[in-house]
Amino acid sequence: MDIHWFTGIKSIRDLLSSDFCMFIGAFCIYFYLLSWDYTALLSIEIFIKFRHPQNTNYEKRRWWYHLGSHLTSLGVFFWLIFGQDNDGKSIMKTCFSQAGKKYELAIMAPVFLHFPICVVATGYSWYISYGTFYRSCLKYHMLVVVAFTVGWVPIAIVHGLSYEPFHINIHKHEWFILISIFLGALSGALIFTARMMQRGLLIKIIDSIFHPRKFAVINKKNSLCTELQPDKICEGLQGSYARVFNSVTVKAINDILLGISTVLINSENTSQEQGKIINHDHREWNFTSKIPEQGKFIITQYNILSHEKIMKHAGISYQDLYKYYIYSSLNAPENYENIESRCKSIGGKSGAFFYFTSDKELILKTIKDEELDVLKEIMKDYSERITSEPCSYLSKIFGAYKIKIENRSTVRVILMENLLSRMENPIMFDLKGSKKNRKLSMTSYFNADSMPRNRVYKDLDFMDVVTDIQFGTFEMPEVLESIELDTDLLRKHKLMDYSLLMGLDDRHFLNSSMSKGNNVFKIGKYSVIIGIIDYFQAYNTRKKLEKGYKMIKSKSEEVSVMSPEPYRTRFMNLMRTIFSSTNLINNFQ
Known part of the structure; x- marks a missing residue:
């Protein structure tokens, strides 16, 4: 120039x-x-x-x-x-x-x-x-x-x-x-x-030019992300704006984990003075971190009784959540490596922030204010369904929090199970029962083994390979009965746009002691895990406008956005097709 x-x-x-x-x-x-x-x-x-x-x-x-x-x-x-x-x-x-x-x-x-x-x-x-x-x-x-x-x-x-x-x-x-x-x-x-x-940046640039291999090794070995010192990254190893963004992400995660861990430590002792009861089911926590630059925390813990009911049903206590999941993630250096890739939901379009705990068992997910309102509204019925028989396939949520840290924006997060934590490298499907724009790519696969991993496939991709998976009728009526009850709960609360997440793994053994859960099946040569996810979307004005726009654009009434009743009907048609019929492709309407 x-x-x-x-x-x-x-x-x-x-x-x-x-x-x-x-x-x-x-x-x-x-x-x-x-x-x-x-x-x-x-x-x-x-x-x-x-x-x-x-x-x-x-x-x-x-x-x-x-x-x-x-x-x-x-x-x-x-x-x-x-x-x-x-x-x-x-x-x-x-x-x-x-x-x-x-x-x-x-x-x-x-x-x-x-x-x-x-x-x-x-x-x-x-x-x-x-x-x-x-x-x-x-x-x-x-x-x-x-x-x-x-x-x-x-x-x-x-x-x-x-x-x-x-x-x-x-x-x-x-x-x-x-x-x-x-x-x-x-x-x-x-x-x-x-x-x-910026201190040391010129030396690093020169060193990276004349000693590229040495620089790569040092950079990886001494990553300040792994030392849990995101505040030092800007003065230390980072030489690009991407590293600055990386350090900010690490700091955000560190803050969220620290805030939630403090709440979990004190939740079993309700006499703690810092826990201010808002009403019979919500509590507000106010505390100042002893860690420099963390500032003052104001955390609202929602639907405590309902979440405790779900935790008890799953055999998990507050101390378990803190000790084995949150604290271990807060103190696991490897959990901060490749942080940007760990904070993404493969295939997700919501823009939500996902963070997987160090053992991959739980997910911290940000939600919008309107989604939090939906969760609070359905929580009583949701917890009843999760803890009743027949077993529910709705993904389990163990906590909902609104976190406000001094001088920073408010963030709303839920702590939920990672349905696919037991699978090392699964084939993933996100199924809604629609054919409209429900294919990941133009490539057609003739069997599931040929499908690349680390992608989330959709309905039409699933129908290409479903005969290879060999779904039978063993235990399937019970699955359908459970999904009927799950989706009926969502319909009553006027929710739609949910989907069935299905993971396939061809290994004989799954990870963790939780592998014997009711949502794990052995079908043919595959271990299969299923669960209903993304069930916070209400059929509101925005969705109605979106439906009208898509109908005009496609000049057809067959659009992916539907009101709760027909959405459930379409969804259950696919569930019956998968779990109760051998002529799967012909029955997919």
Whole structure:
């Protein structure tokens, strides 16, 4: 981007033709706009991450950021190349954009678009990160924004004011032009210096270039994530913004685990003063962590009696949850490695944050406020169903919490069983009973063994291989009776969009002592685990509008979104097809 400054040397500029000067200018403007795009988008992502530290969806947006930034910058590049009256000779007497022409507005545009975004997003991120370790991560990005602003905003203003229709004689202010040239020429050095002010980063970059293998080993061995010191990552090993995001995620998980562990420790002793009873079934906990920078916690524990009933039915106590699941995860270094991949639900579209405990037995999942309201409403009937006969296939929830930490956003989480914890590398299906957009890929598999793992397949994928799985009729009537009762409970509470999660494993033995649960079957050569998941969605106004939109778009009444009654009918049709018929494909309506 800075090569155009060399064309300011008269002897070099005289050697260049007008077309070549125009090309150099367009090339530099392309990277100039691209740099502004990346700086603004990164500022926005940092704000989102600080605001919602448990959110890991930025990976999905990154591709669109790259695509959008390059396309817009390329559009300006071709406009400069094929536009008229552009010889590339700028007011700075370099090869950039022709002085006084409309192309000057492209240079000035970031002053009104990108610059305010950077200032507002970064400034607000600084504000909301008060009293947290996030500031130590943010200060280096702020220095980059400041360096970029000092280096390029004056240049943009000079180019914009030189646009002829503005009738501003910018040459009357020669001093401003000279200062702009001076700062612009130093912009690259300013930005590089700002980035390299991070302690040890330059040494790491040099070492990674000359000793890449050594650097990779050291980086893996000394990962501060594994030392449970996320607040030190920004000053330590991290050399990229991805590592900053990683450290923020680690910190968010650490906070949630610490808060829940404190609640679990004290839950069996209801005389604890910090546990304030809100009503007969909710309790609010207020405490300040002794760990530096953790701050004050306010945690609301919901539906305590109902969750205790489920825990008792499962043979689990508060101490068990704390000692064997939460505390072990809080103190397991390996549980913080590859943290971004551990916090994702494969195939999930809700944007929820998933975190698997170290033994994979339990999941911490964030839920929306409206989903928490649904859970509170159904909890009494739900706990009755879970603990009654015949056994329920609804996934078990052992706790629901709203966690507010000082200077951080509120997060709502549930502690639930991981249905597939007993399987090492299962084939997974998410079944709803619909054929509309219910195929993962265009590839058709003829048997389950040929299906790649670590994906969640859908209804039509299942029908491709169902005959290979060899479902029989052994114990199936009992399964259908249980699912009938489960879905009837959901129907009564006007819930829909739930699905049957099915895992297949061709190994003879499953992990953990829980492998003898009622939701585990042996069918043919496969061990099969089933459970009903994602049952918090009410048929609300948003879903009704979504149904109407999809019906108009597809010009058909067959859409995936349905009201609770027909949704249950469609779902149970698939359940009967799977568990009570040998002619599975023909019965799939």
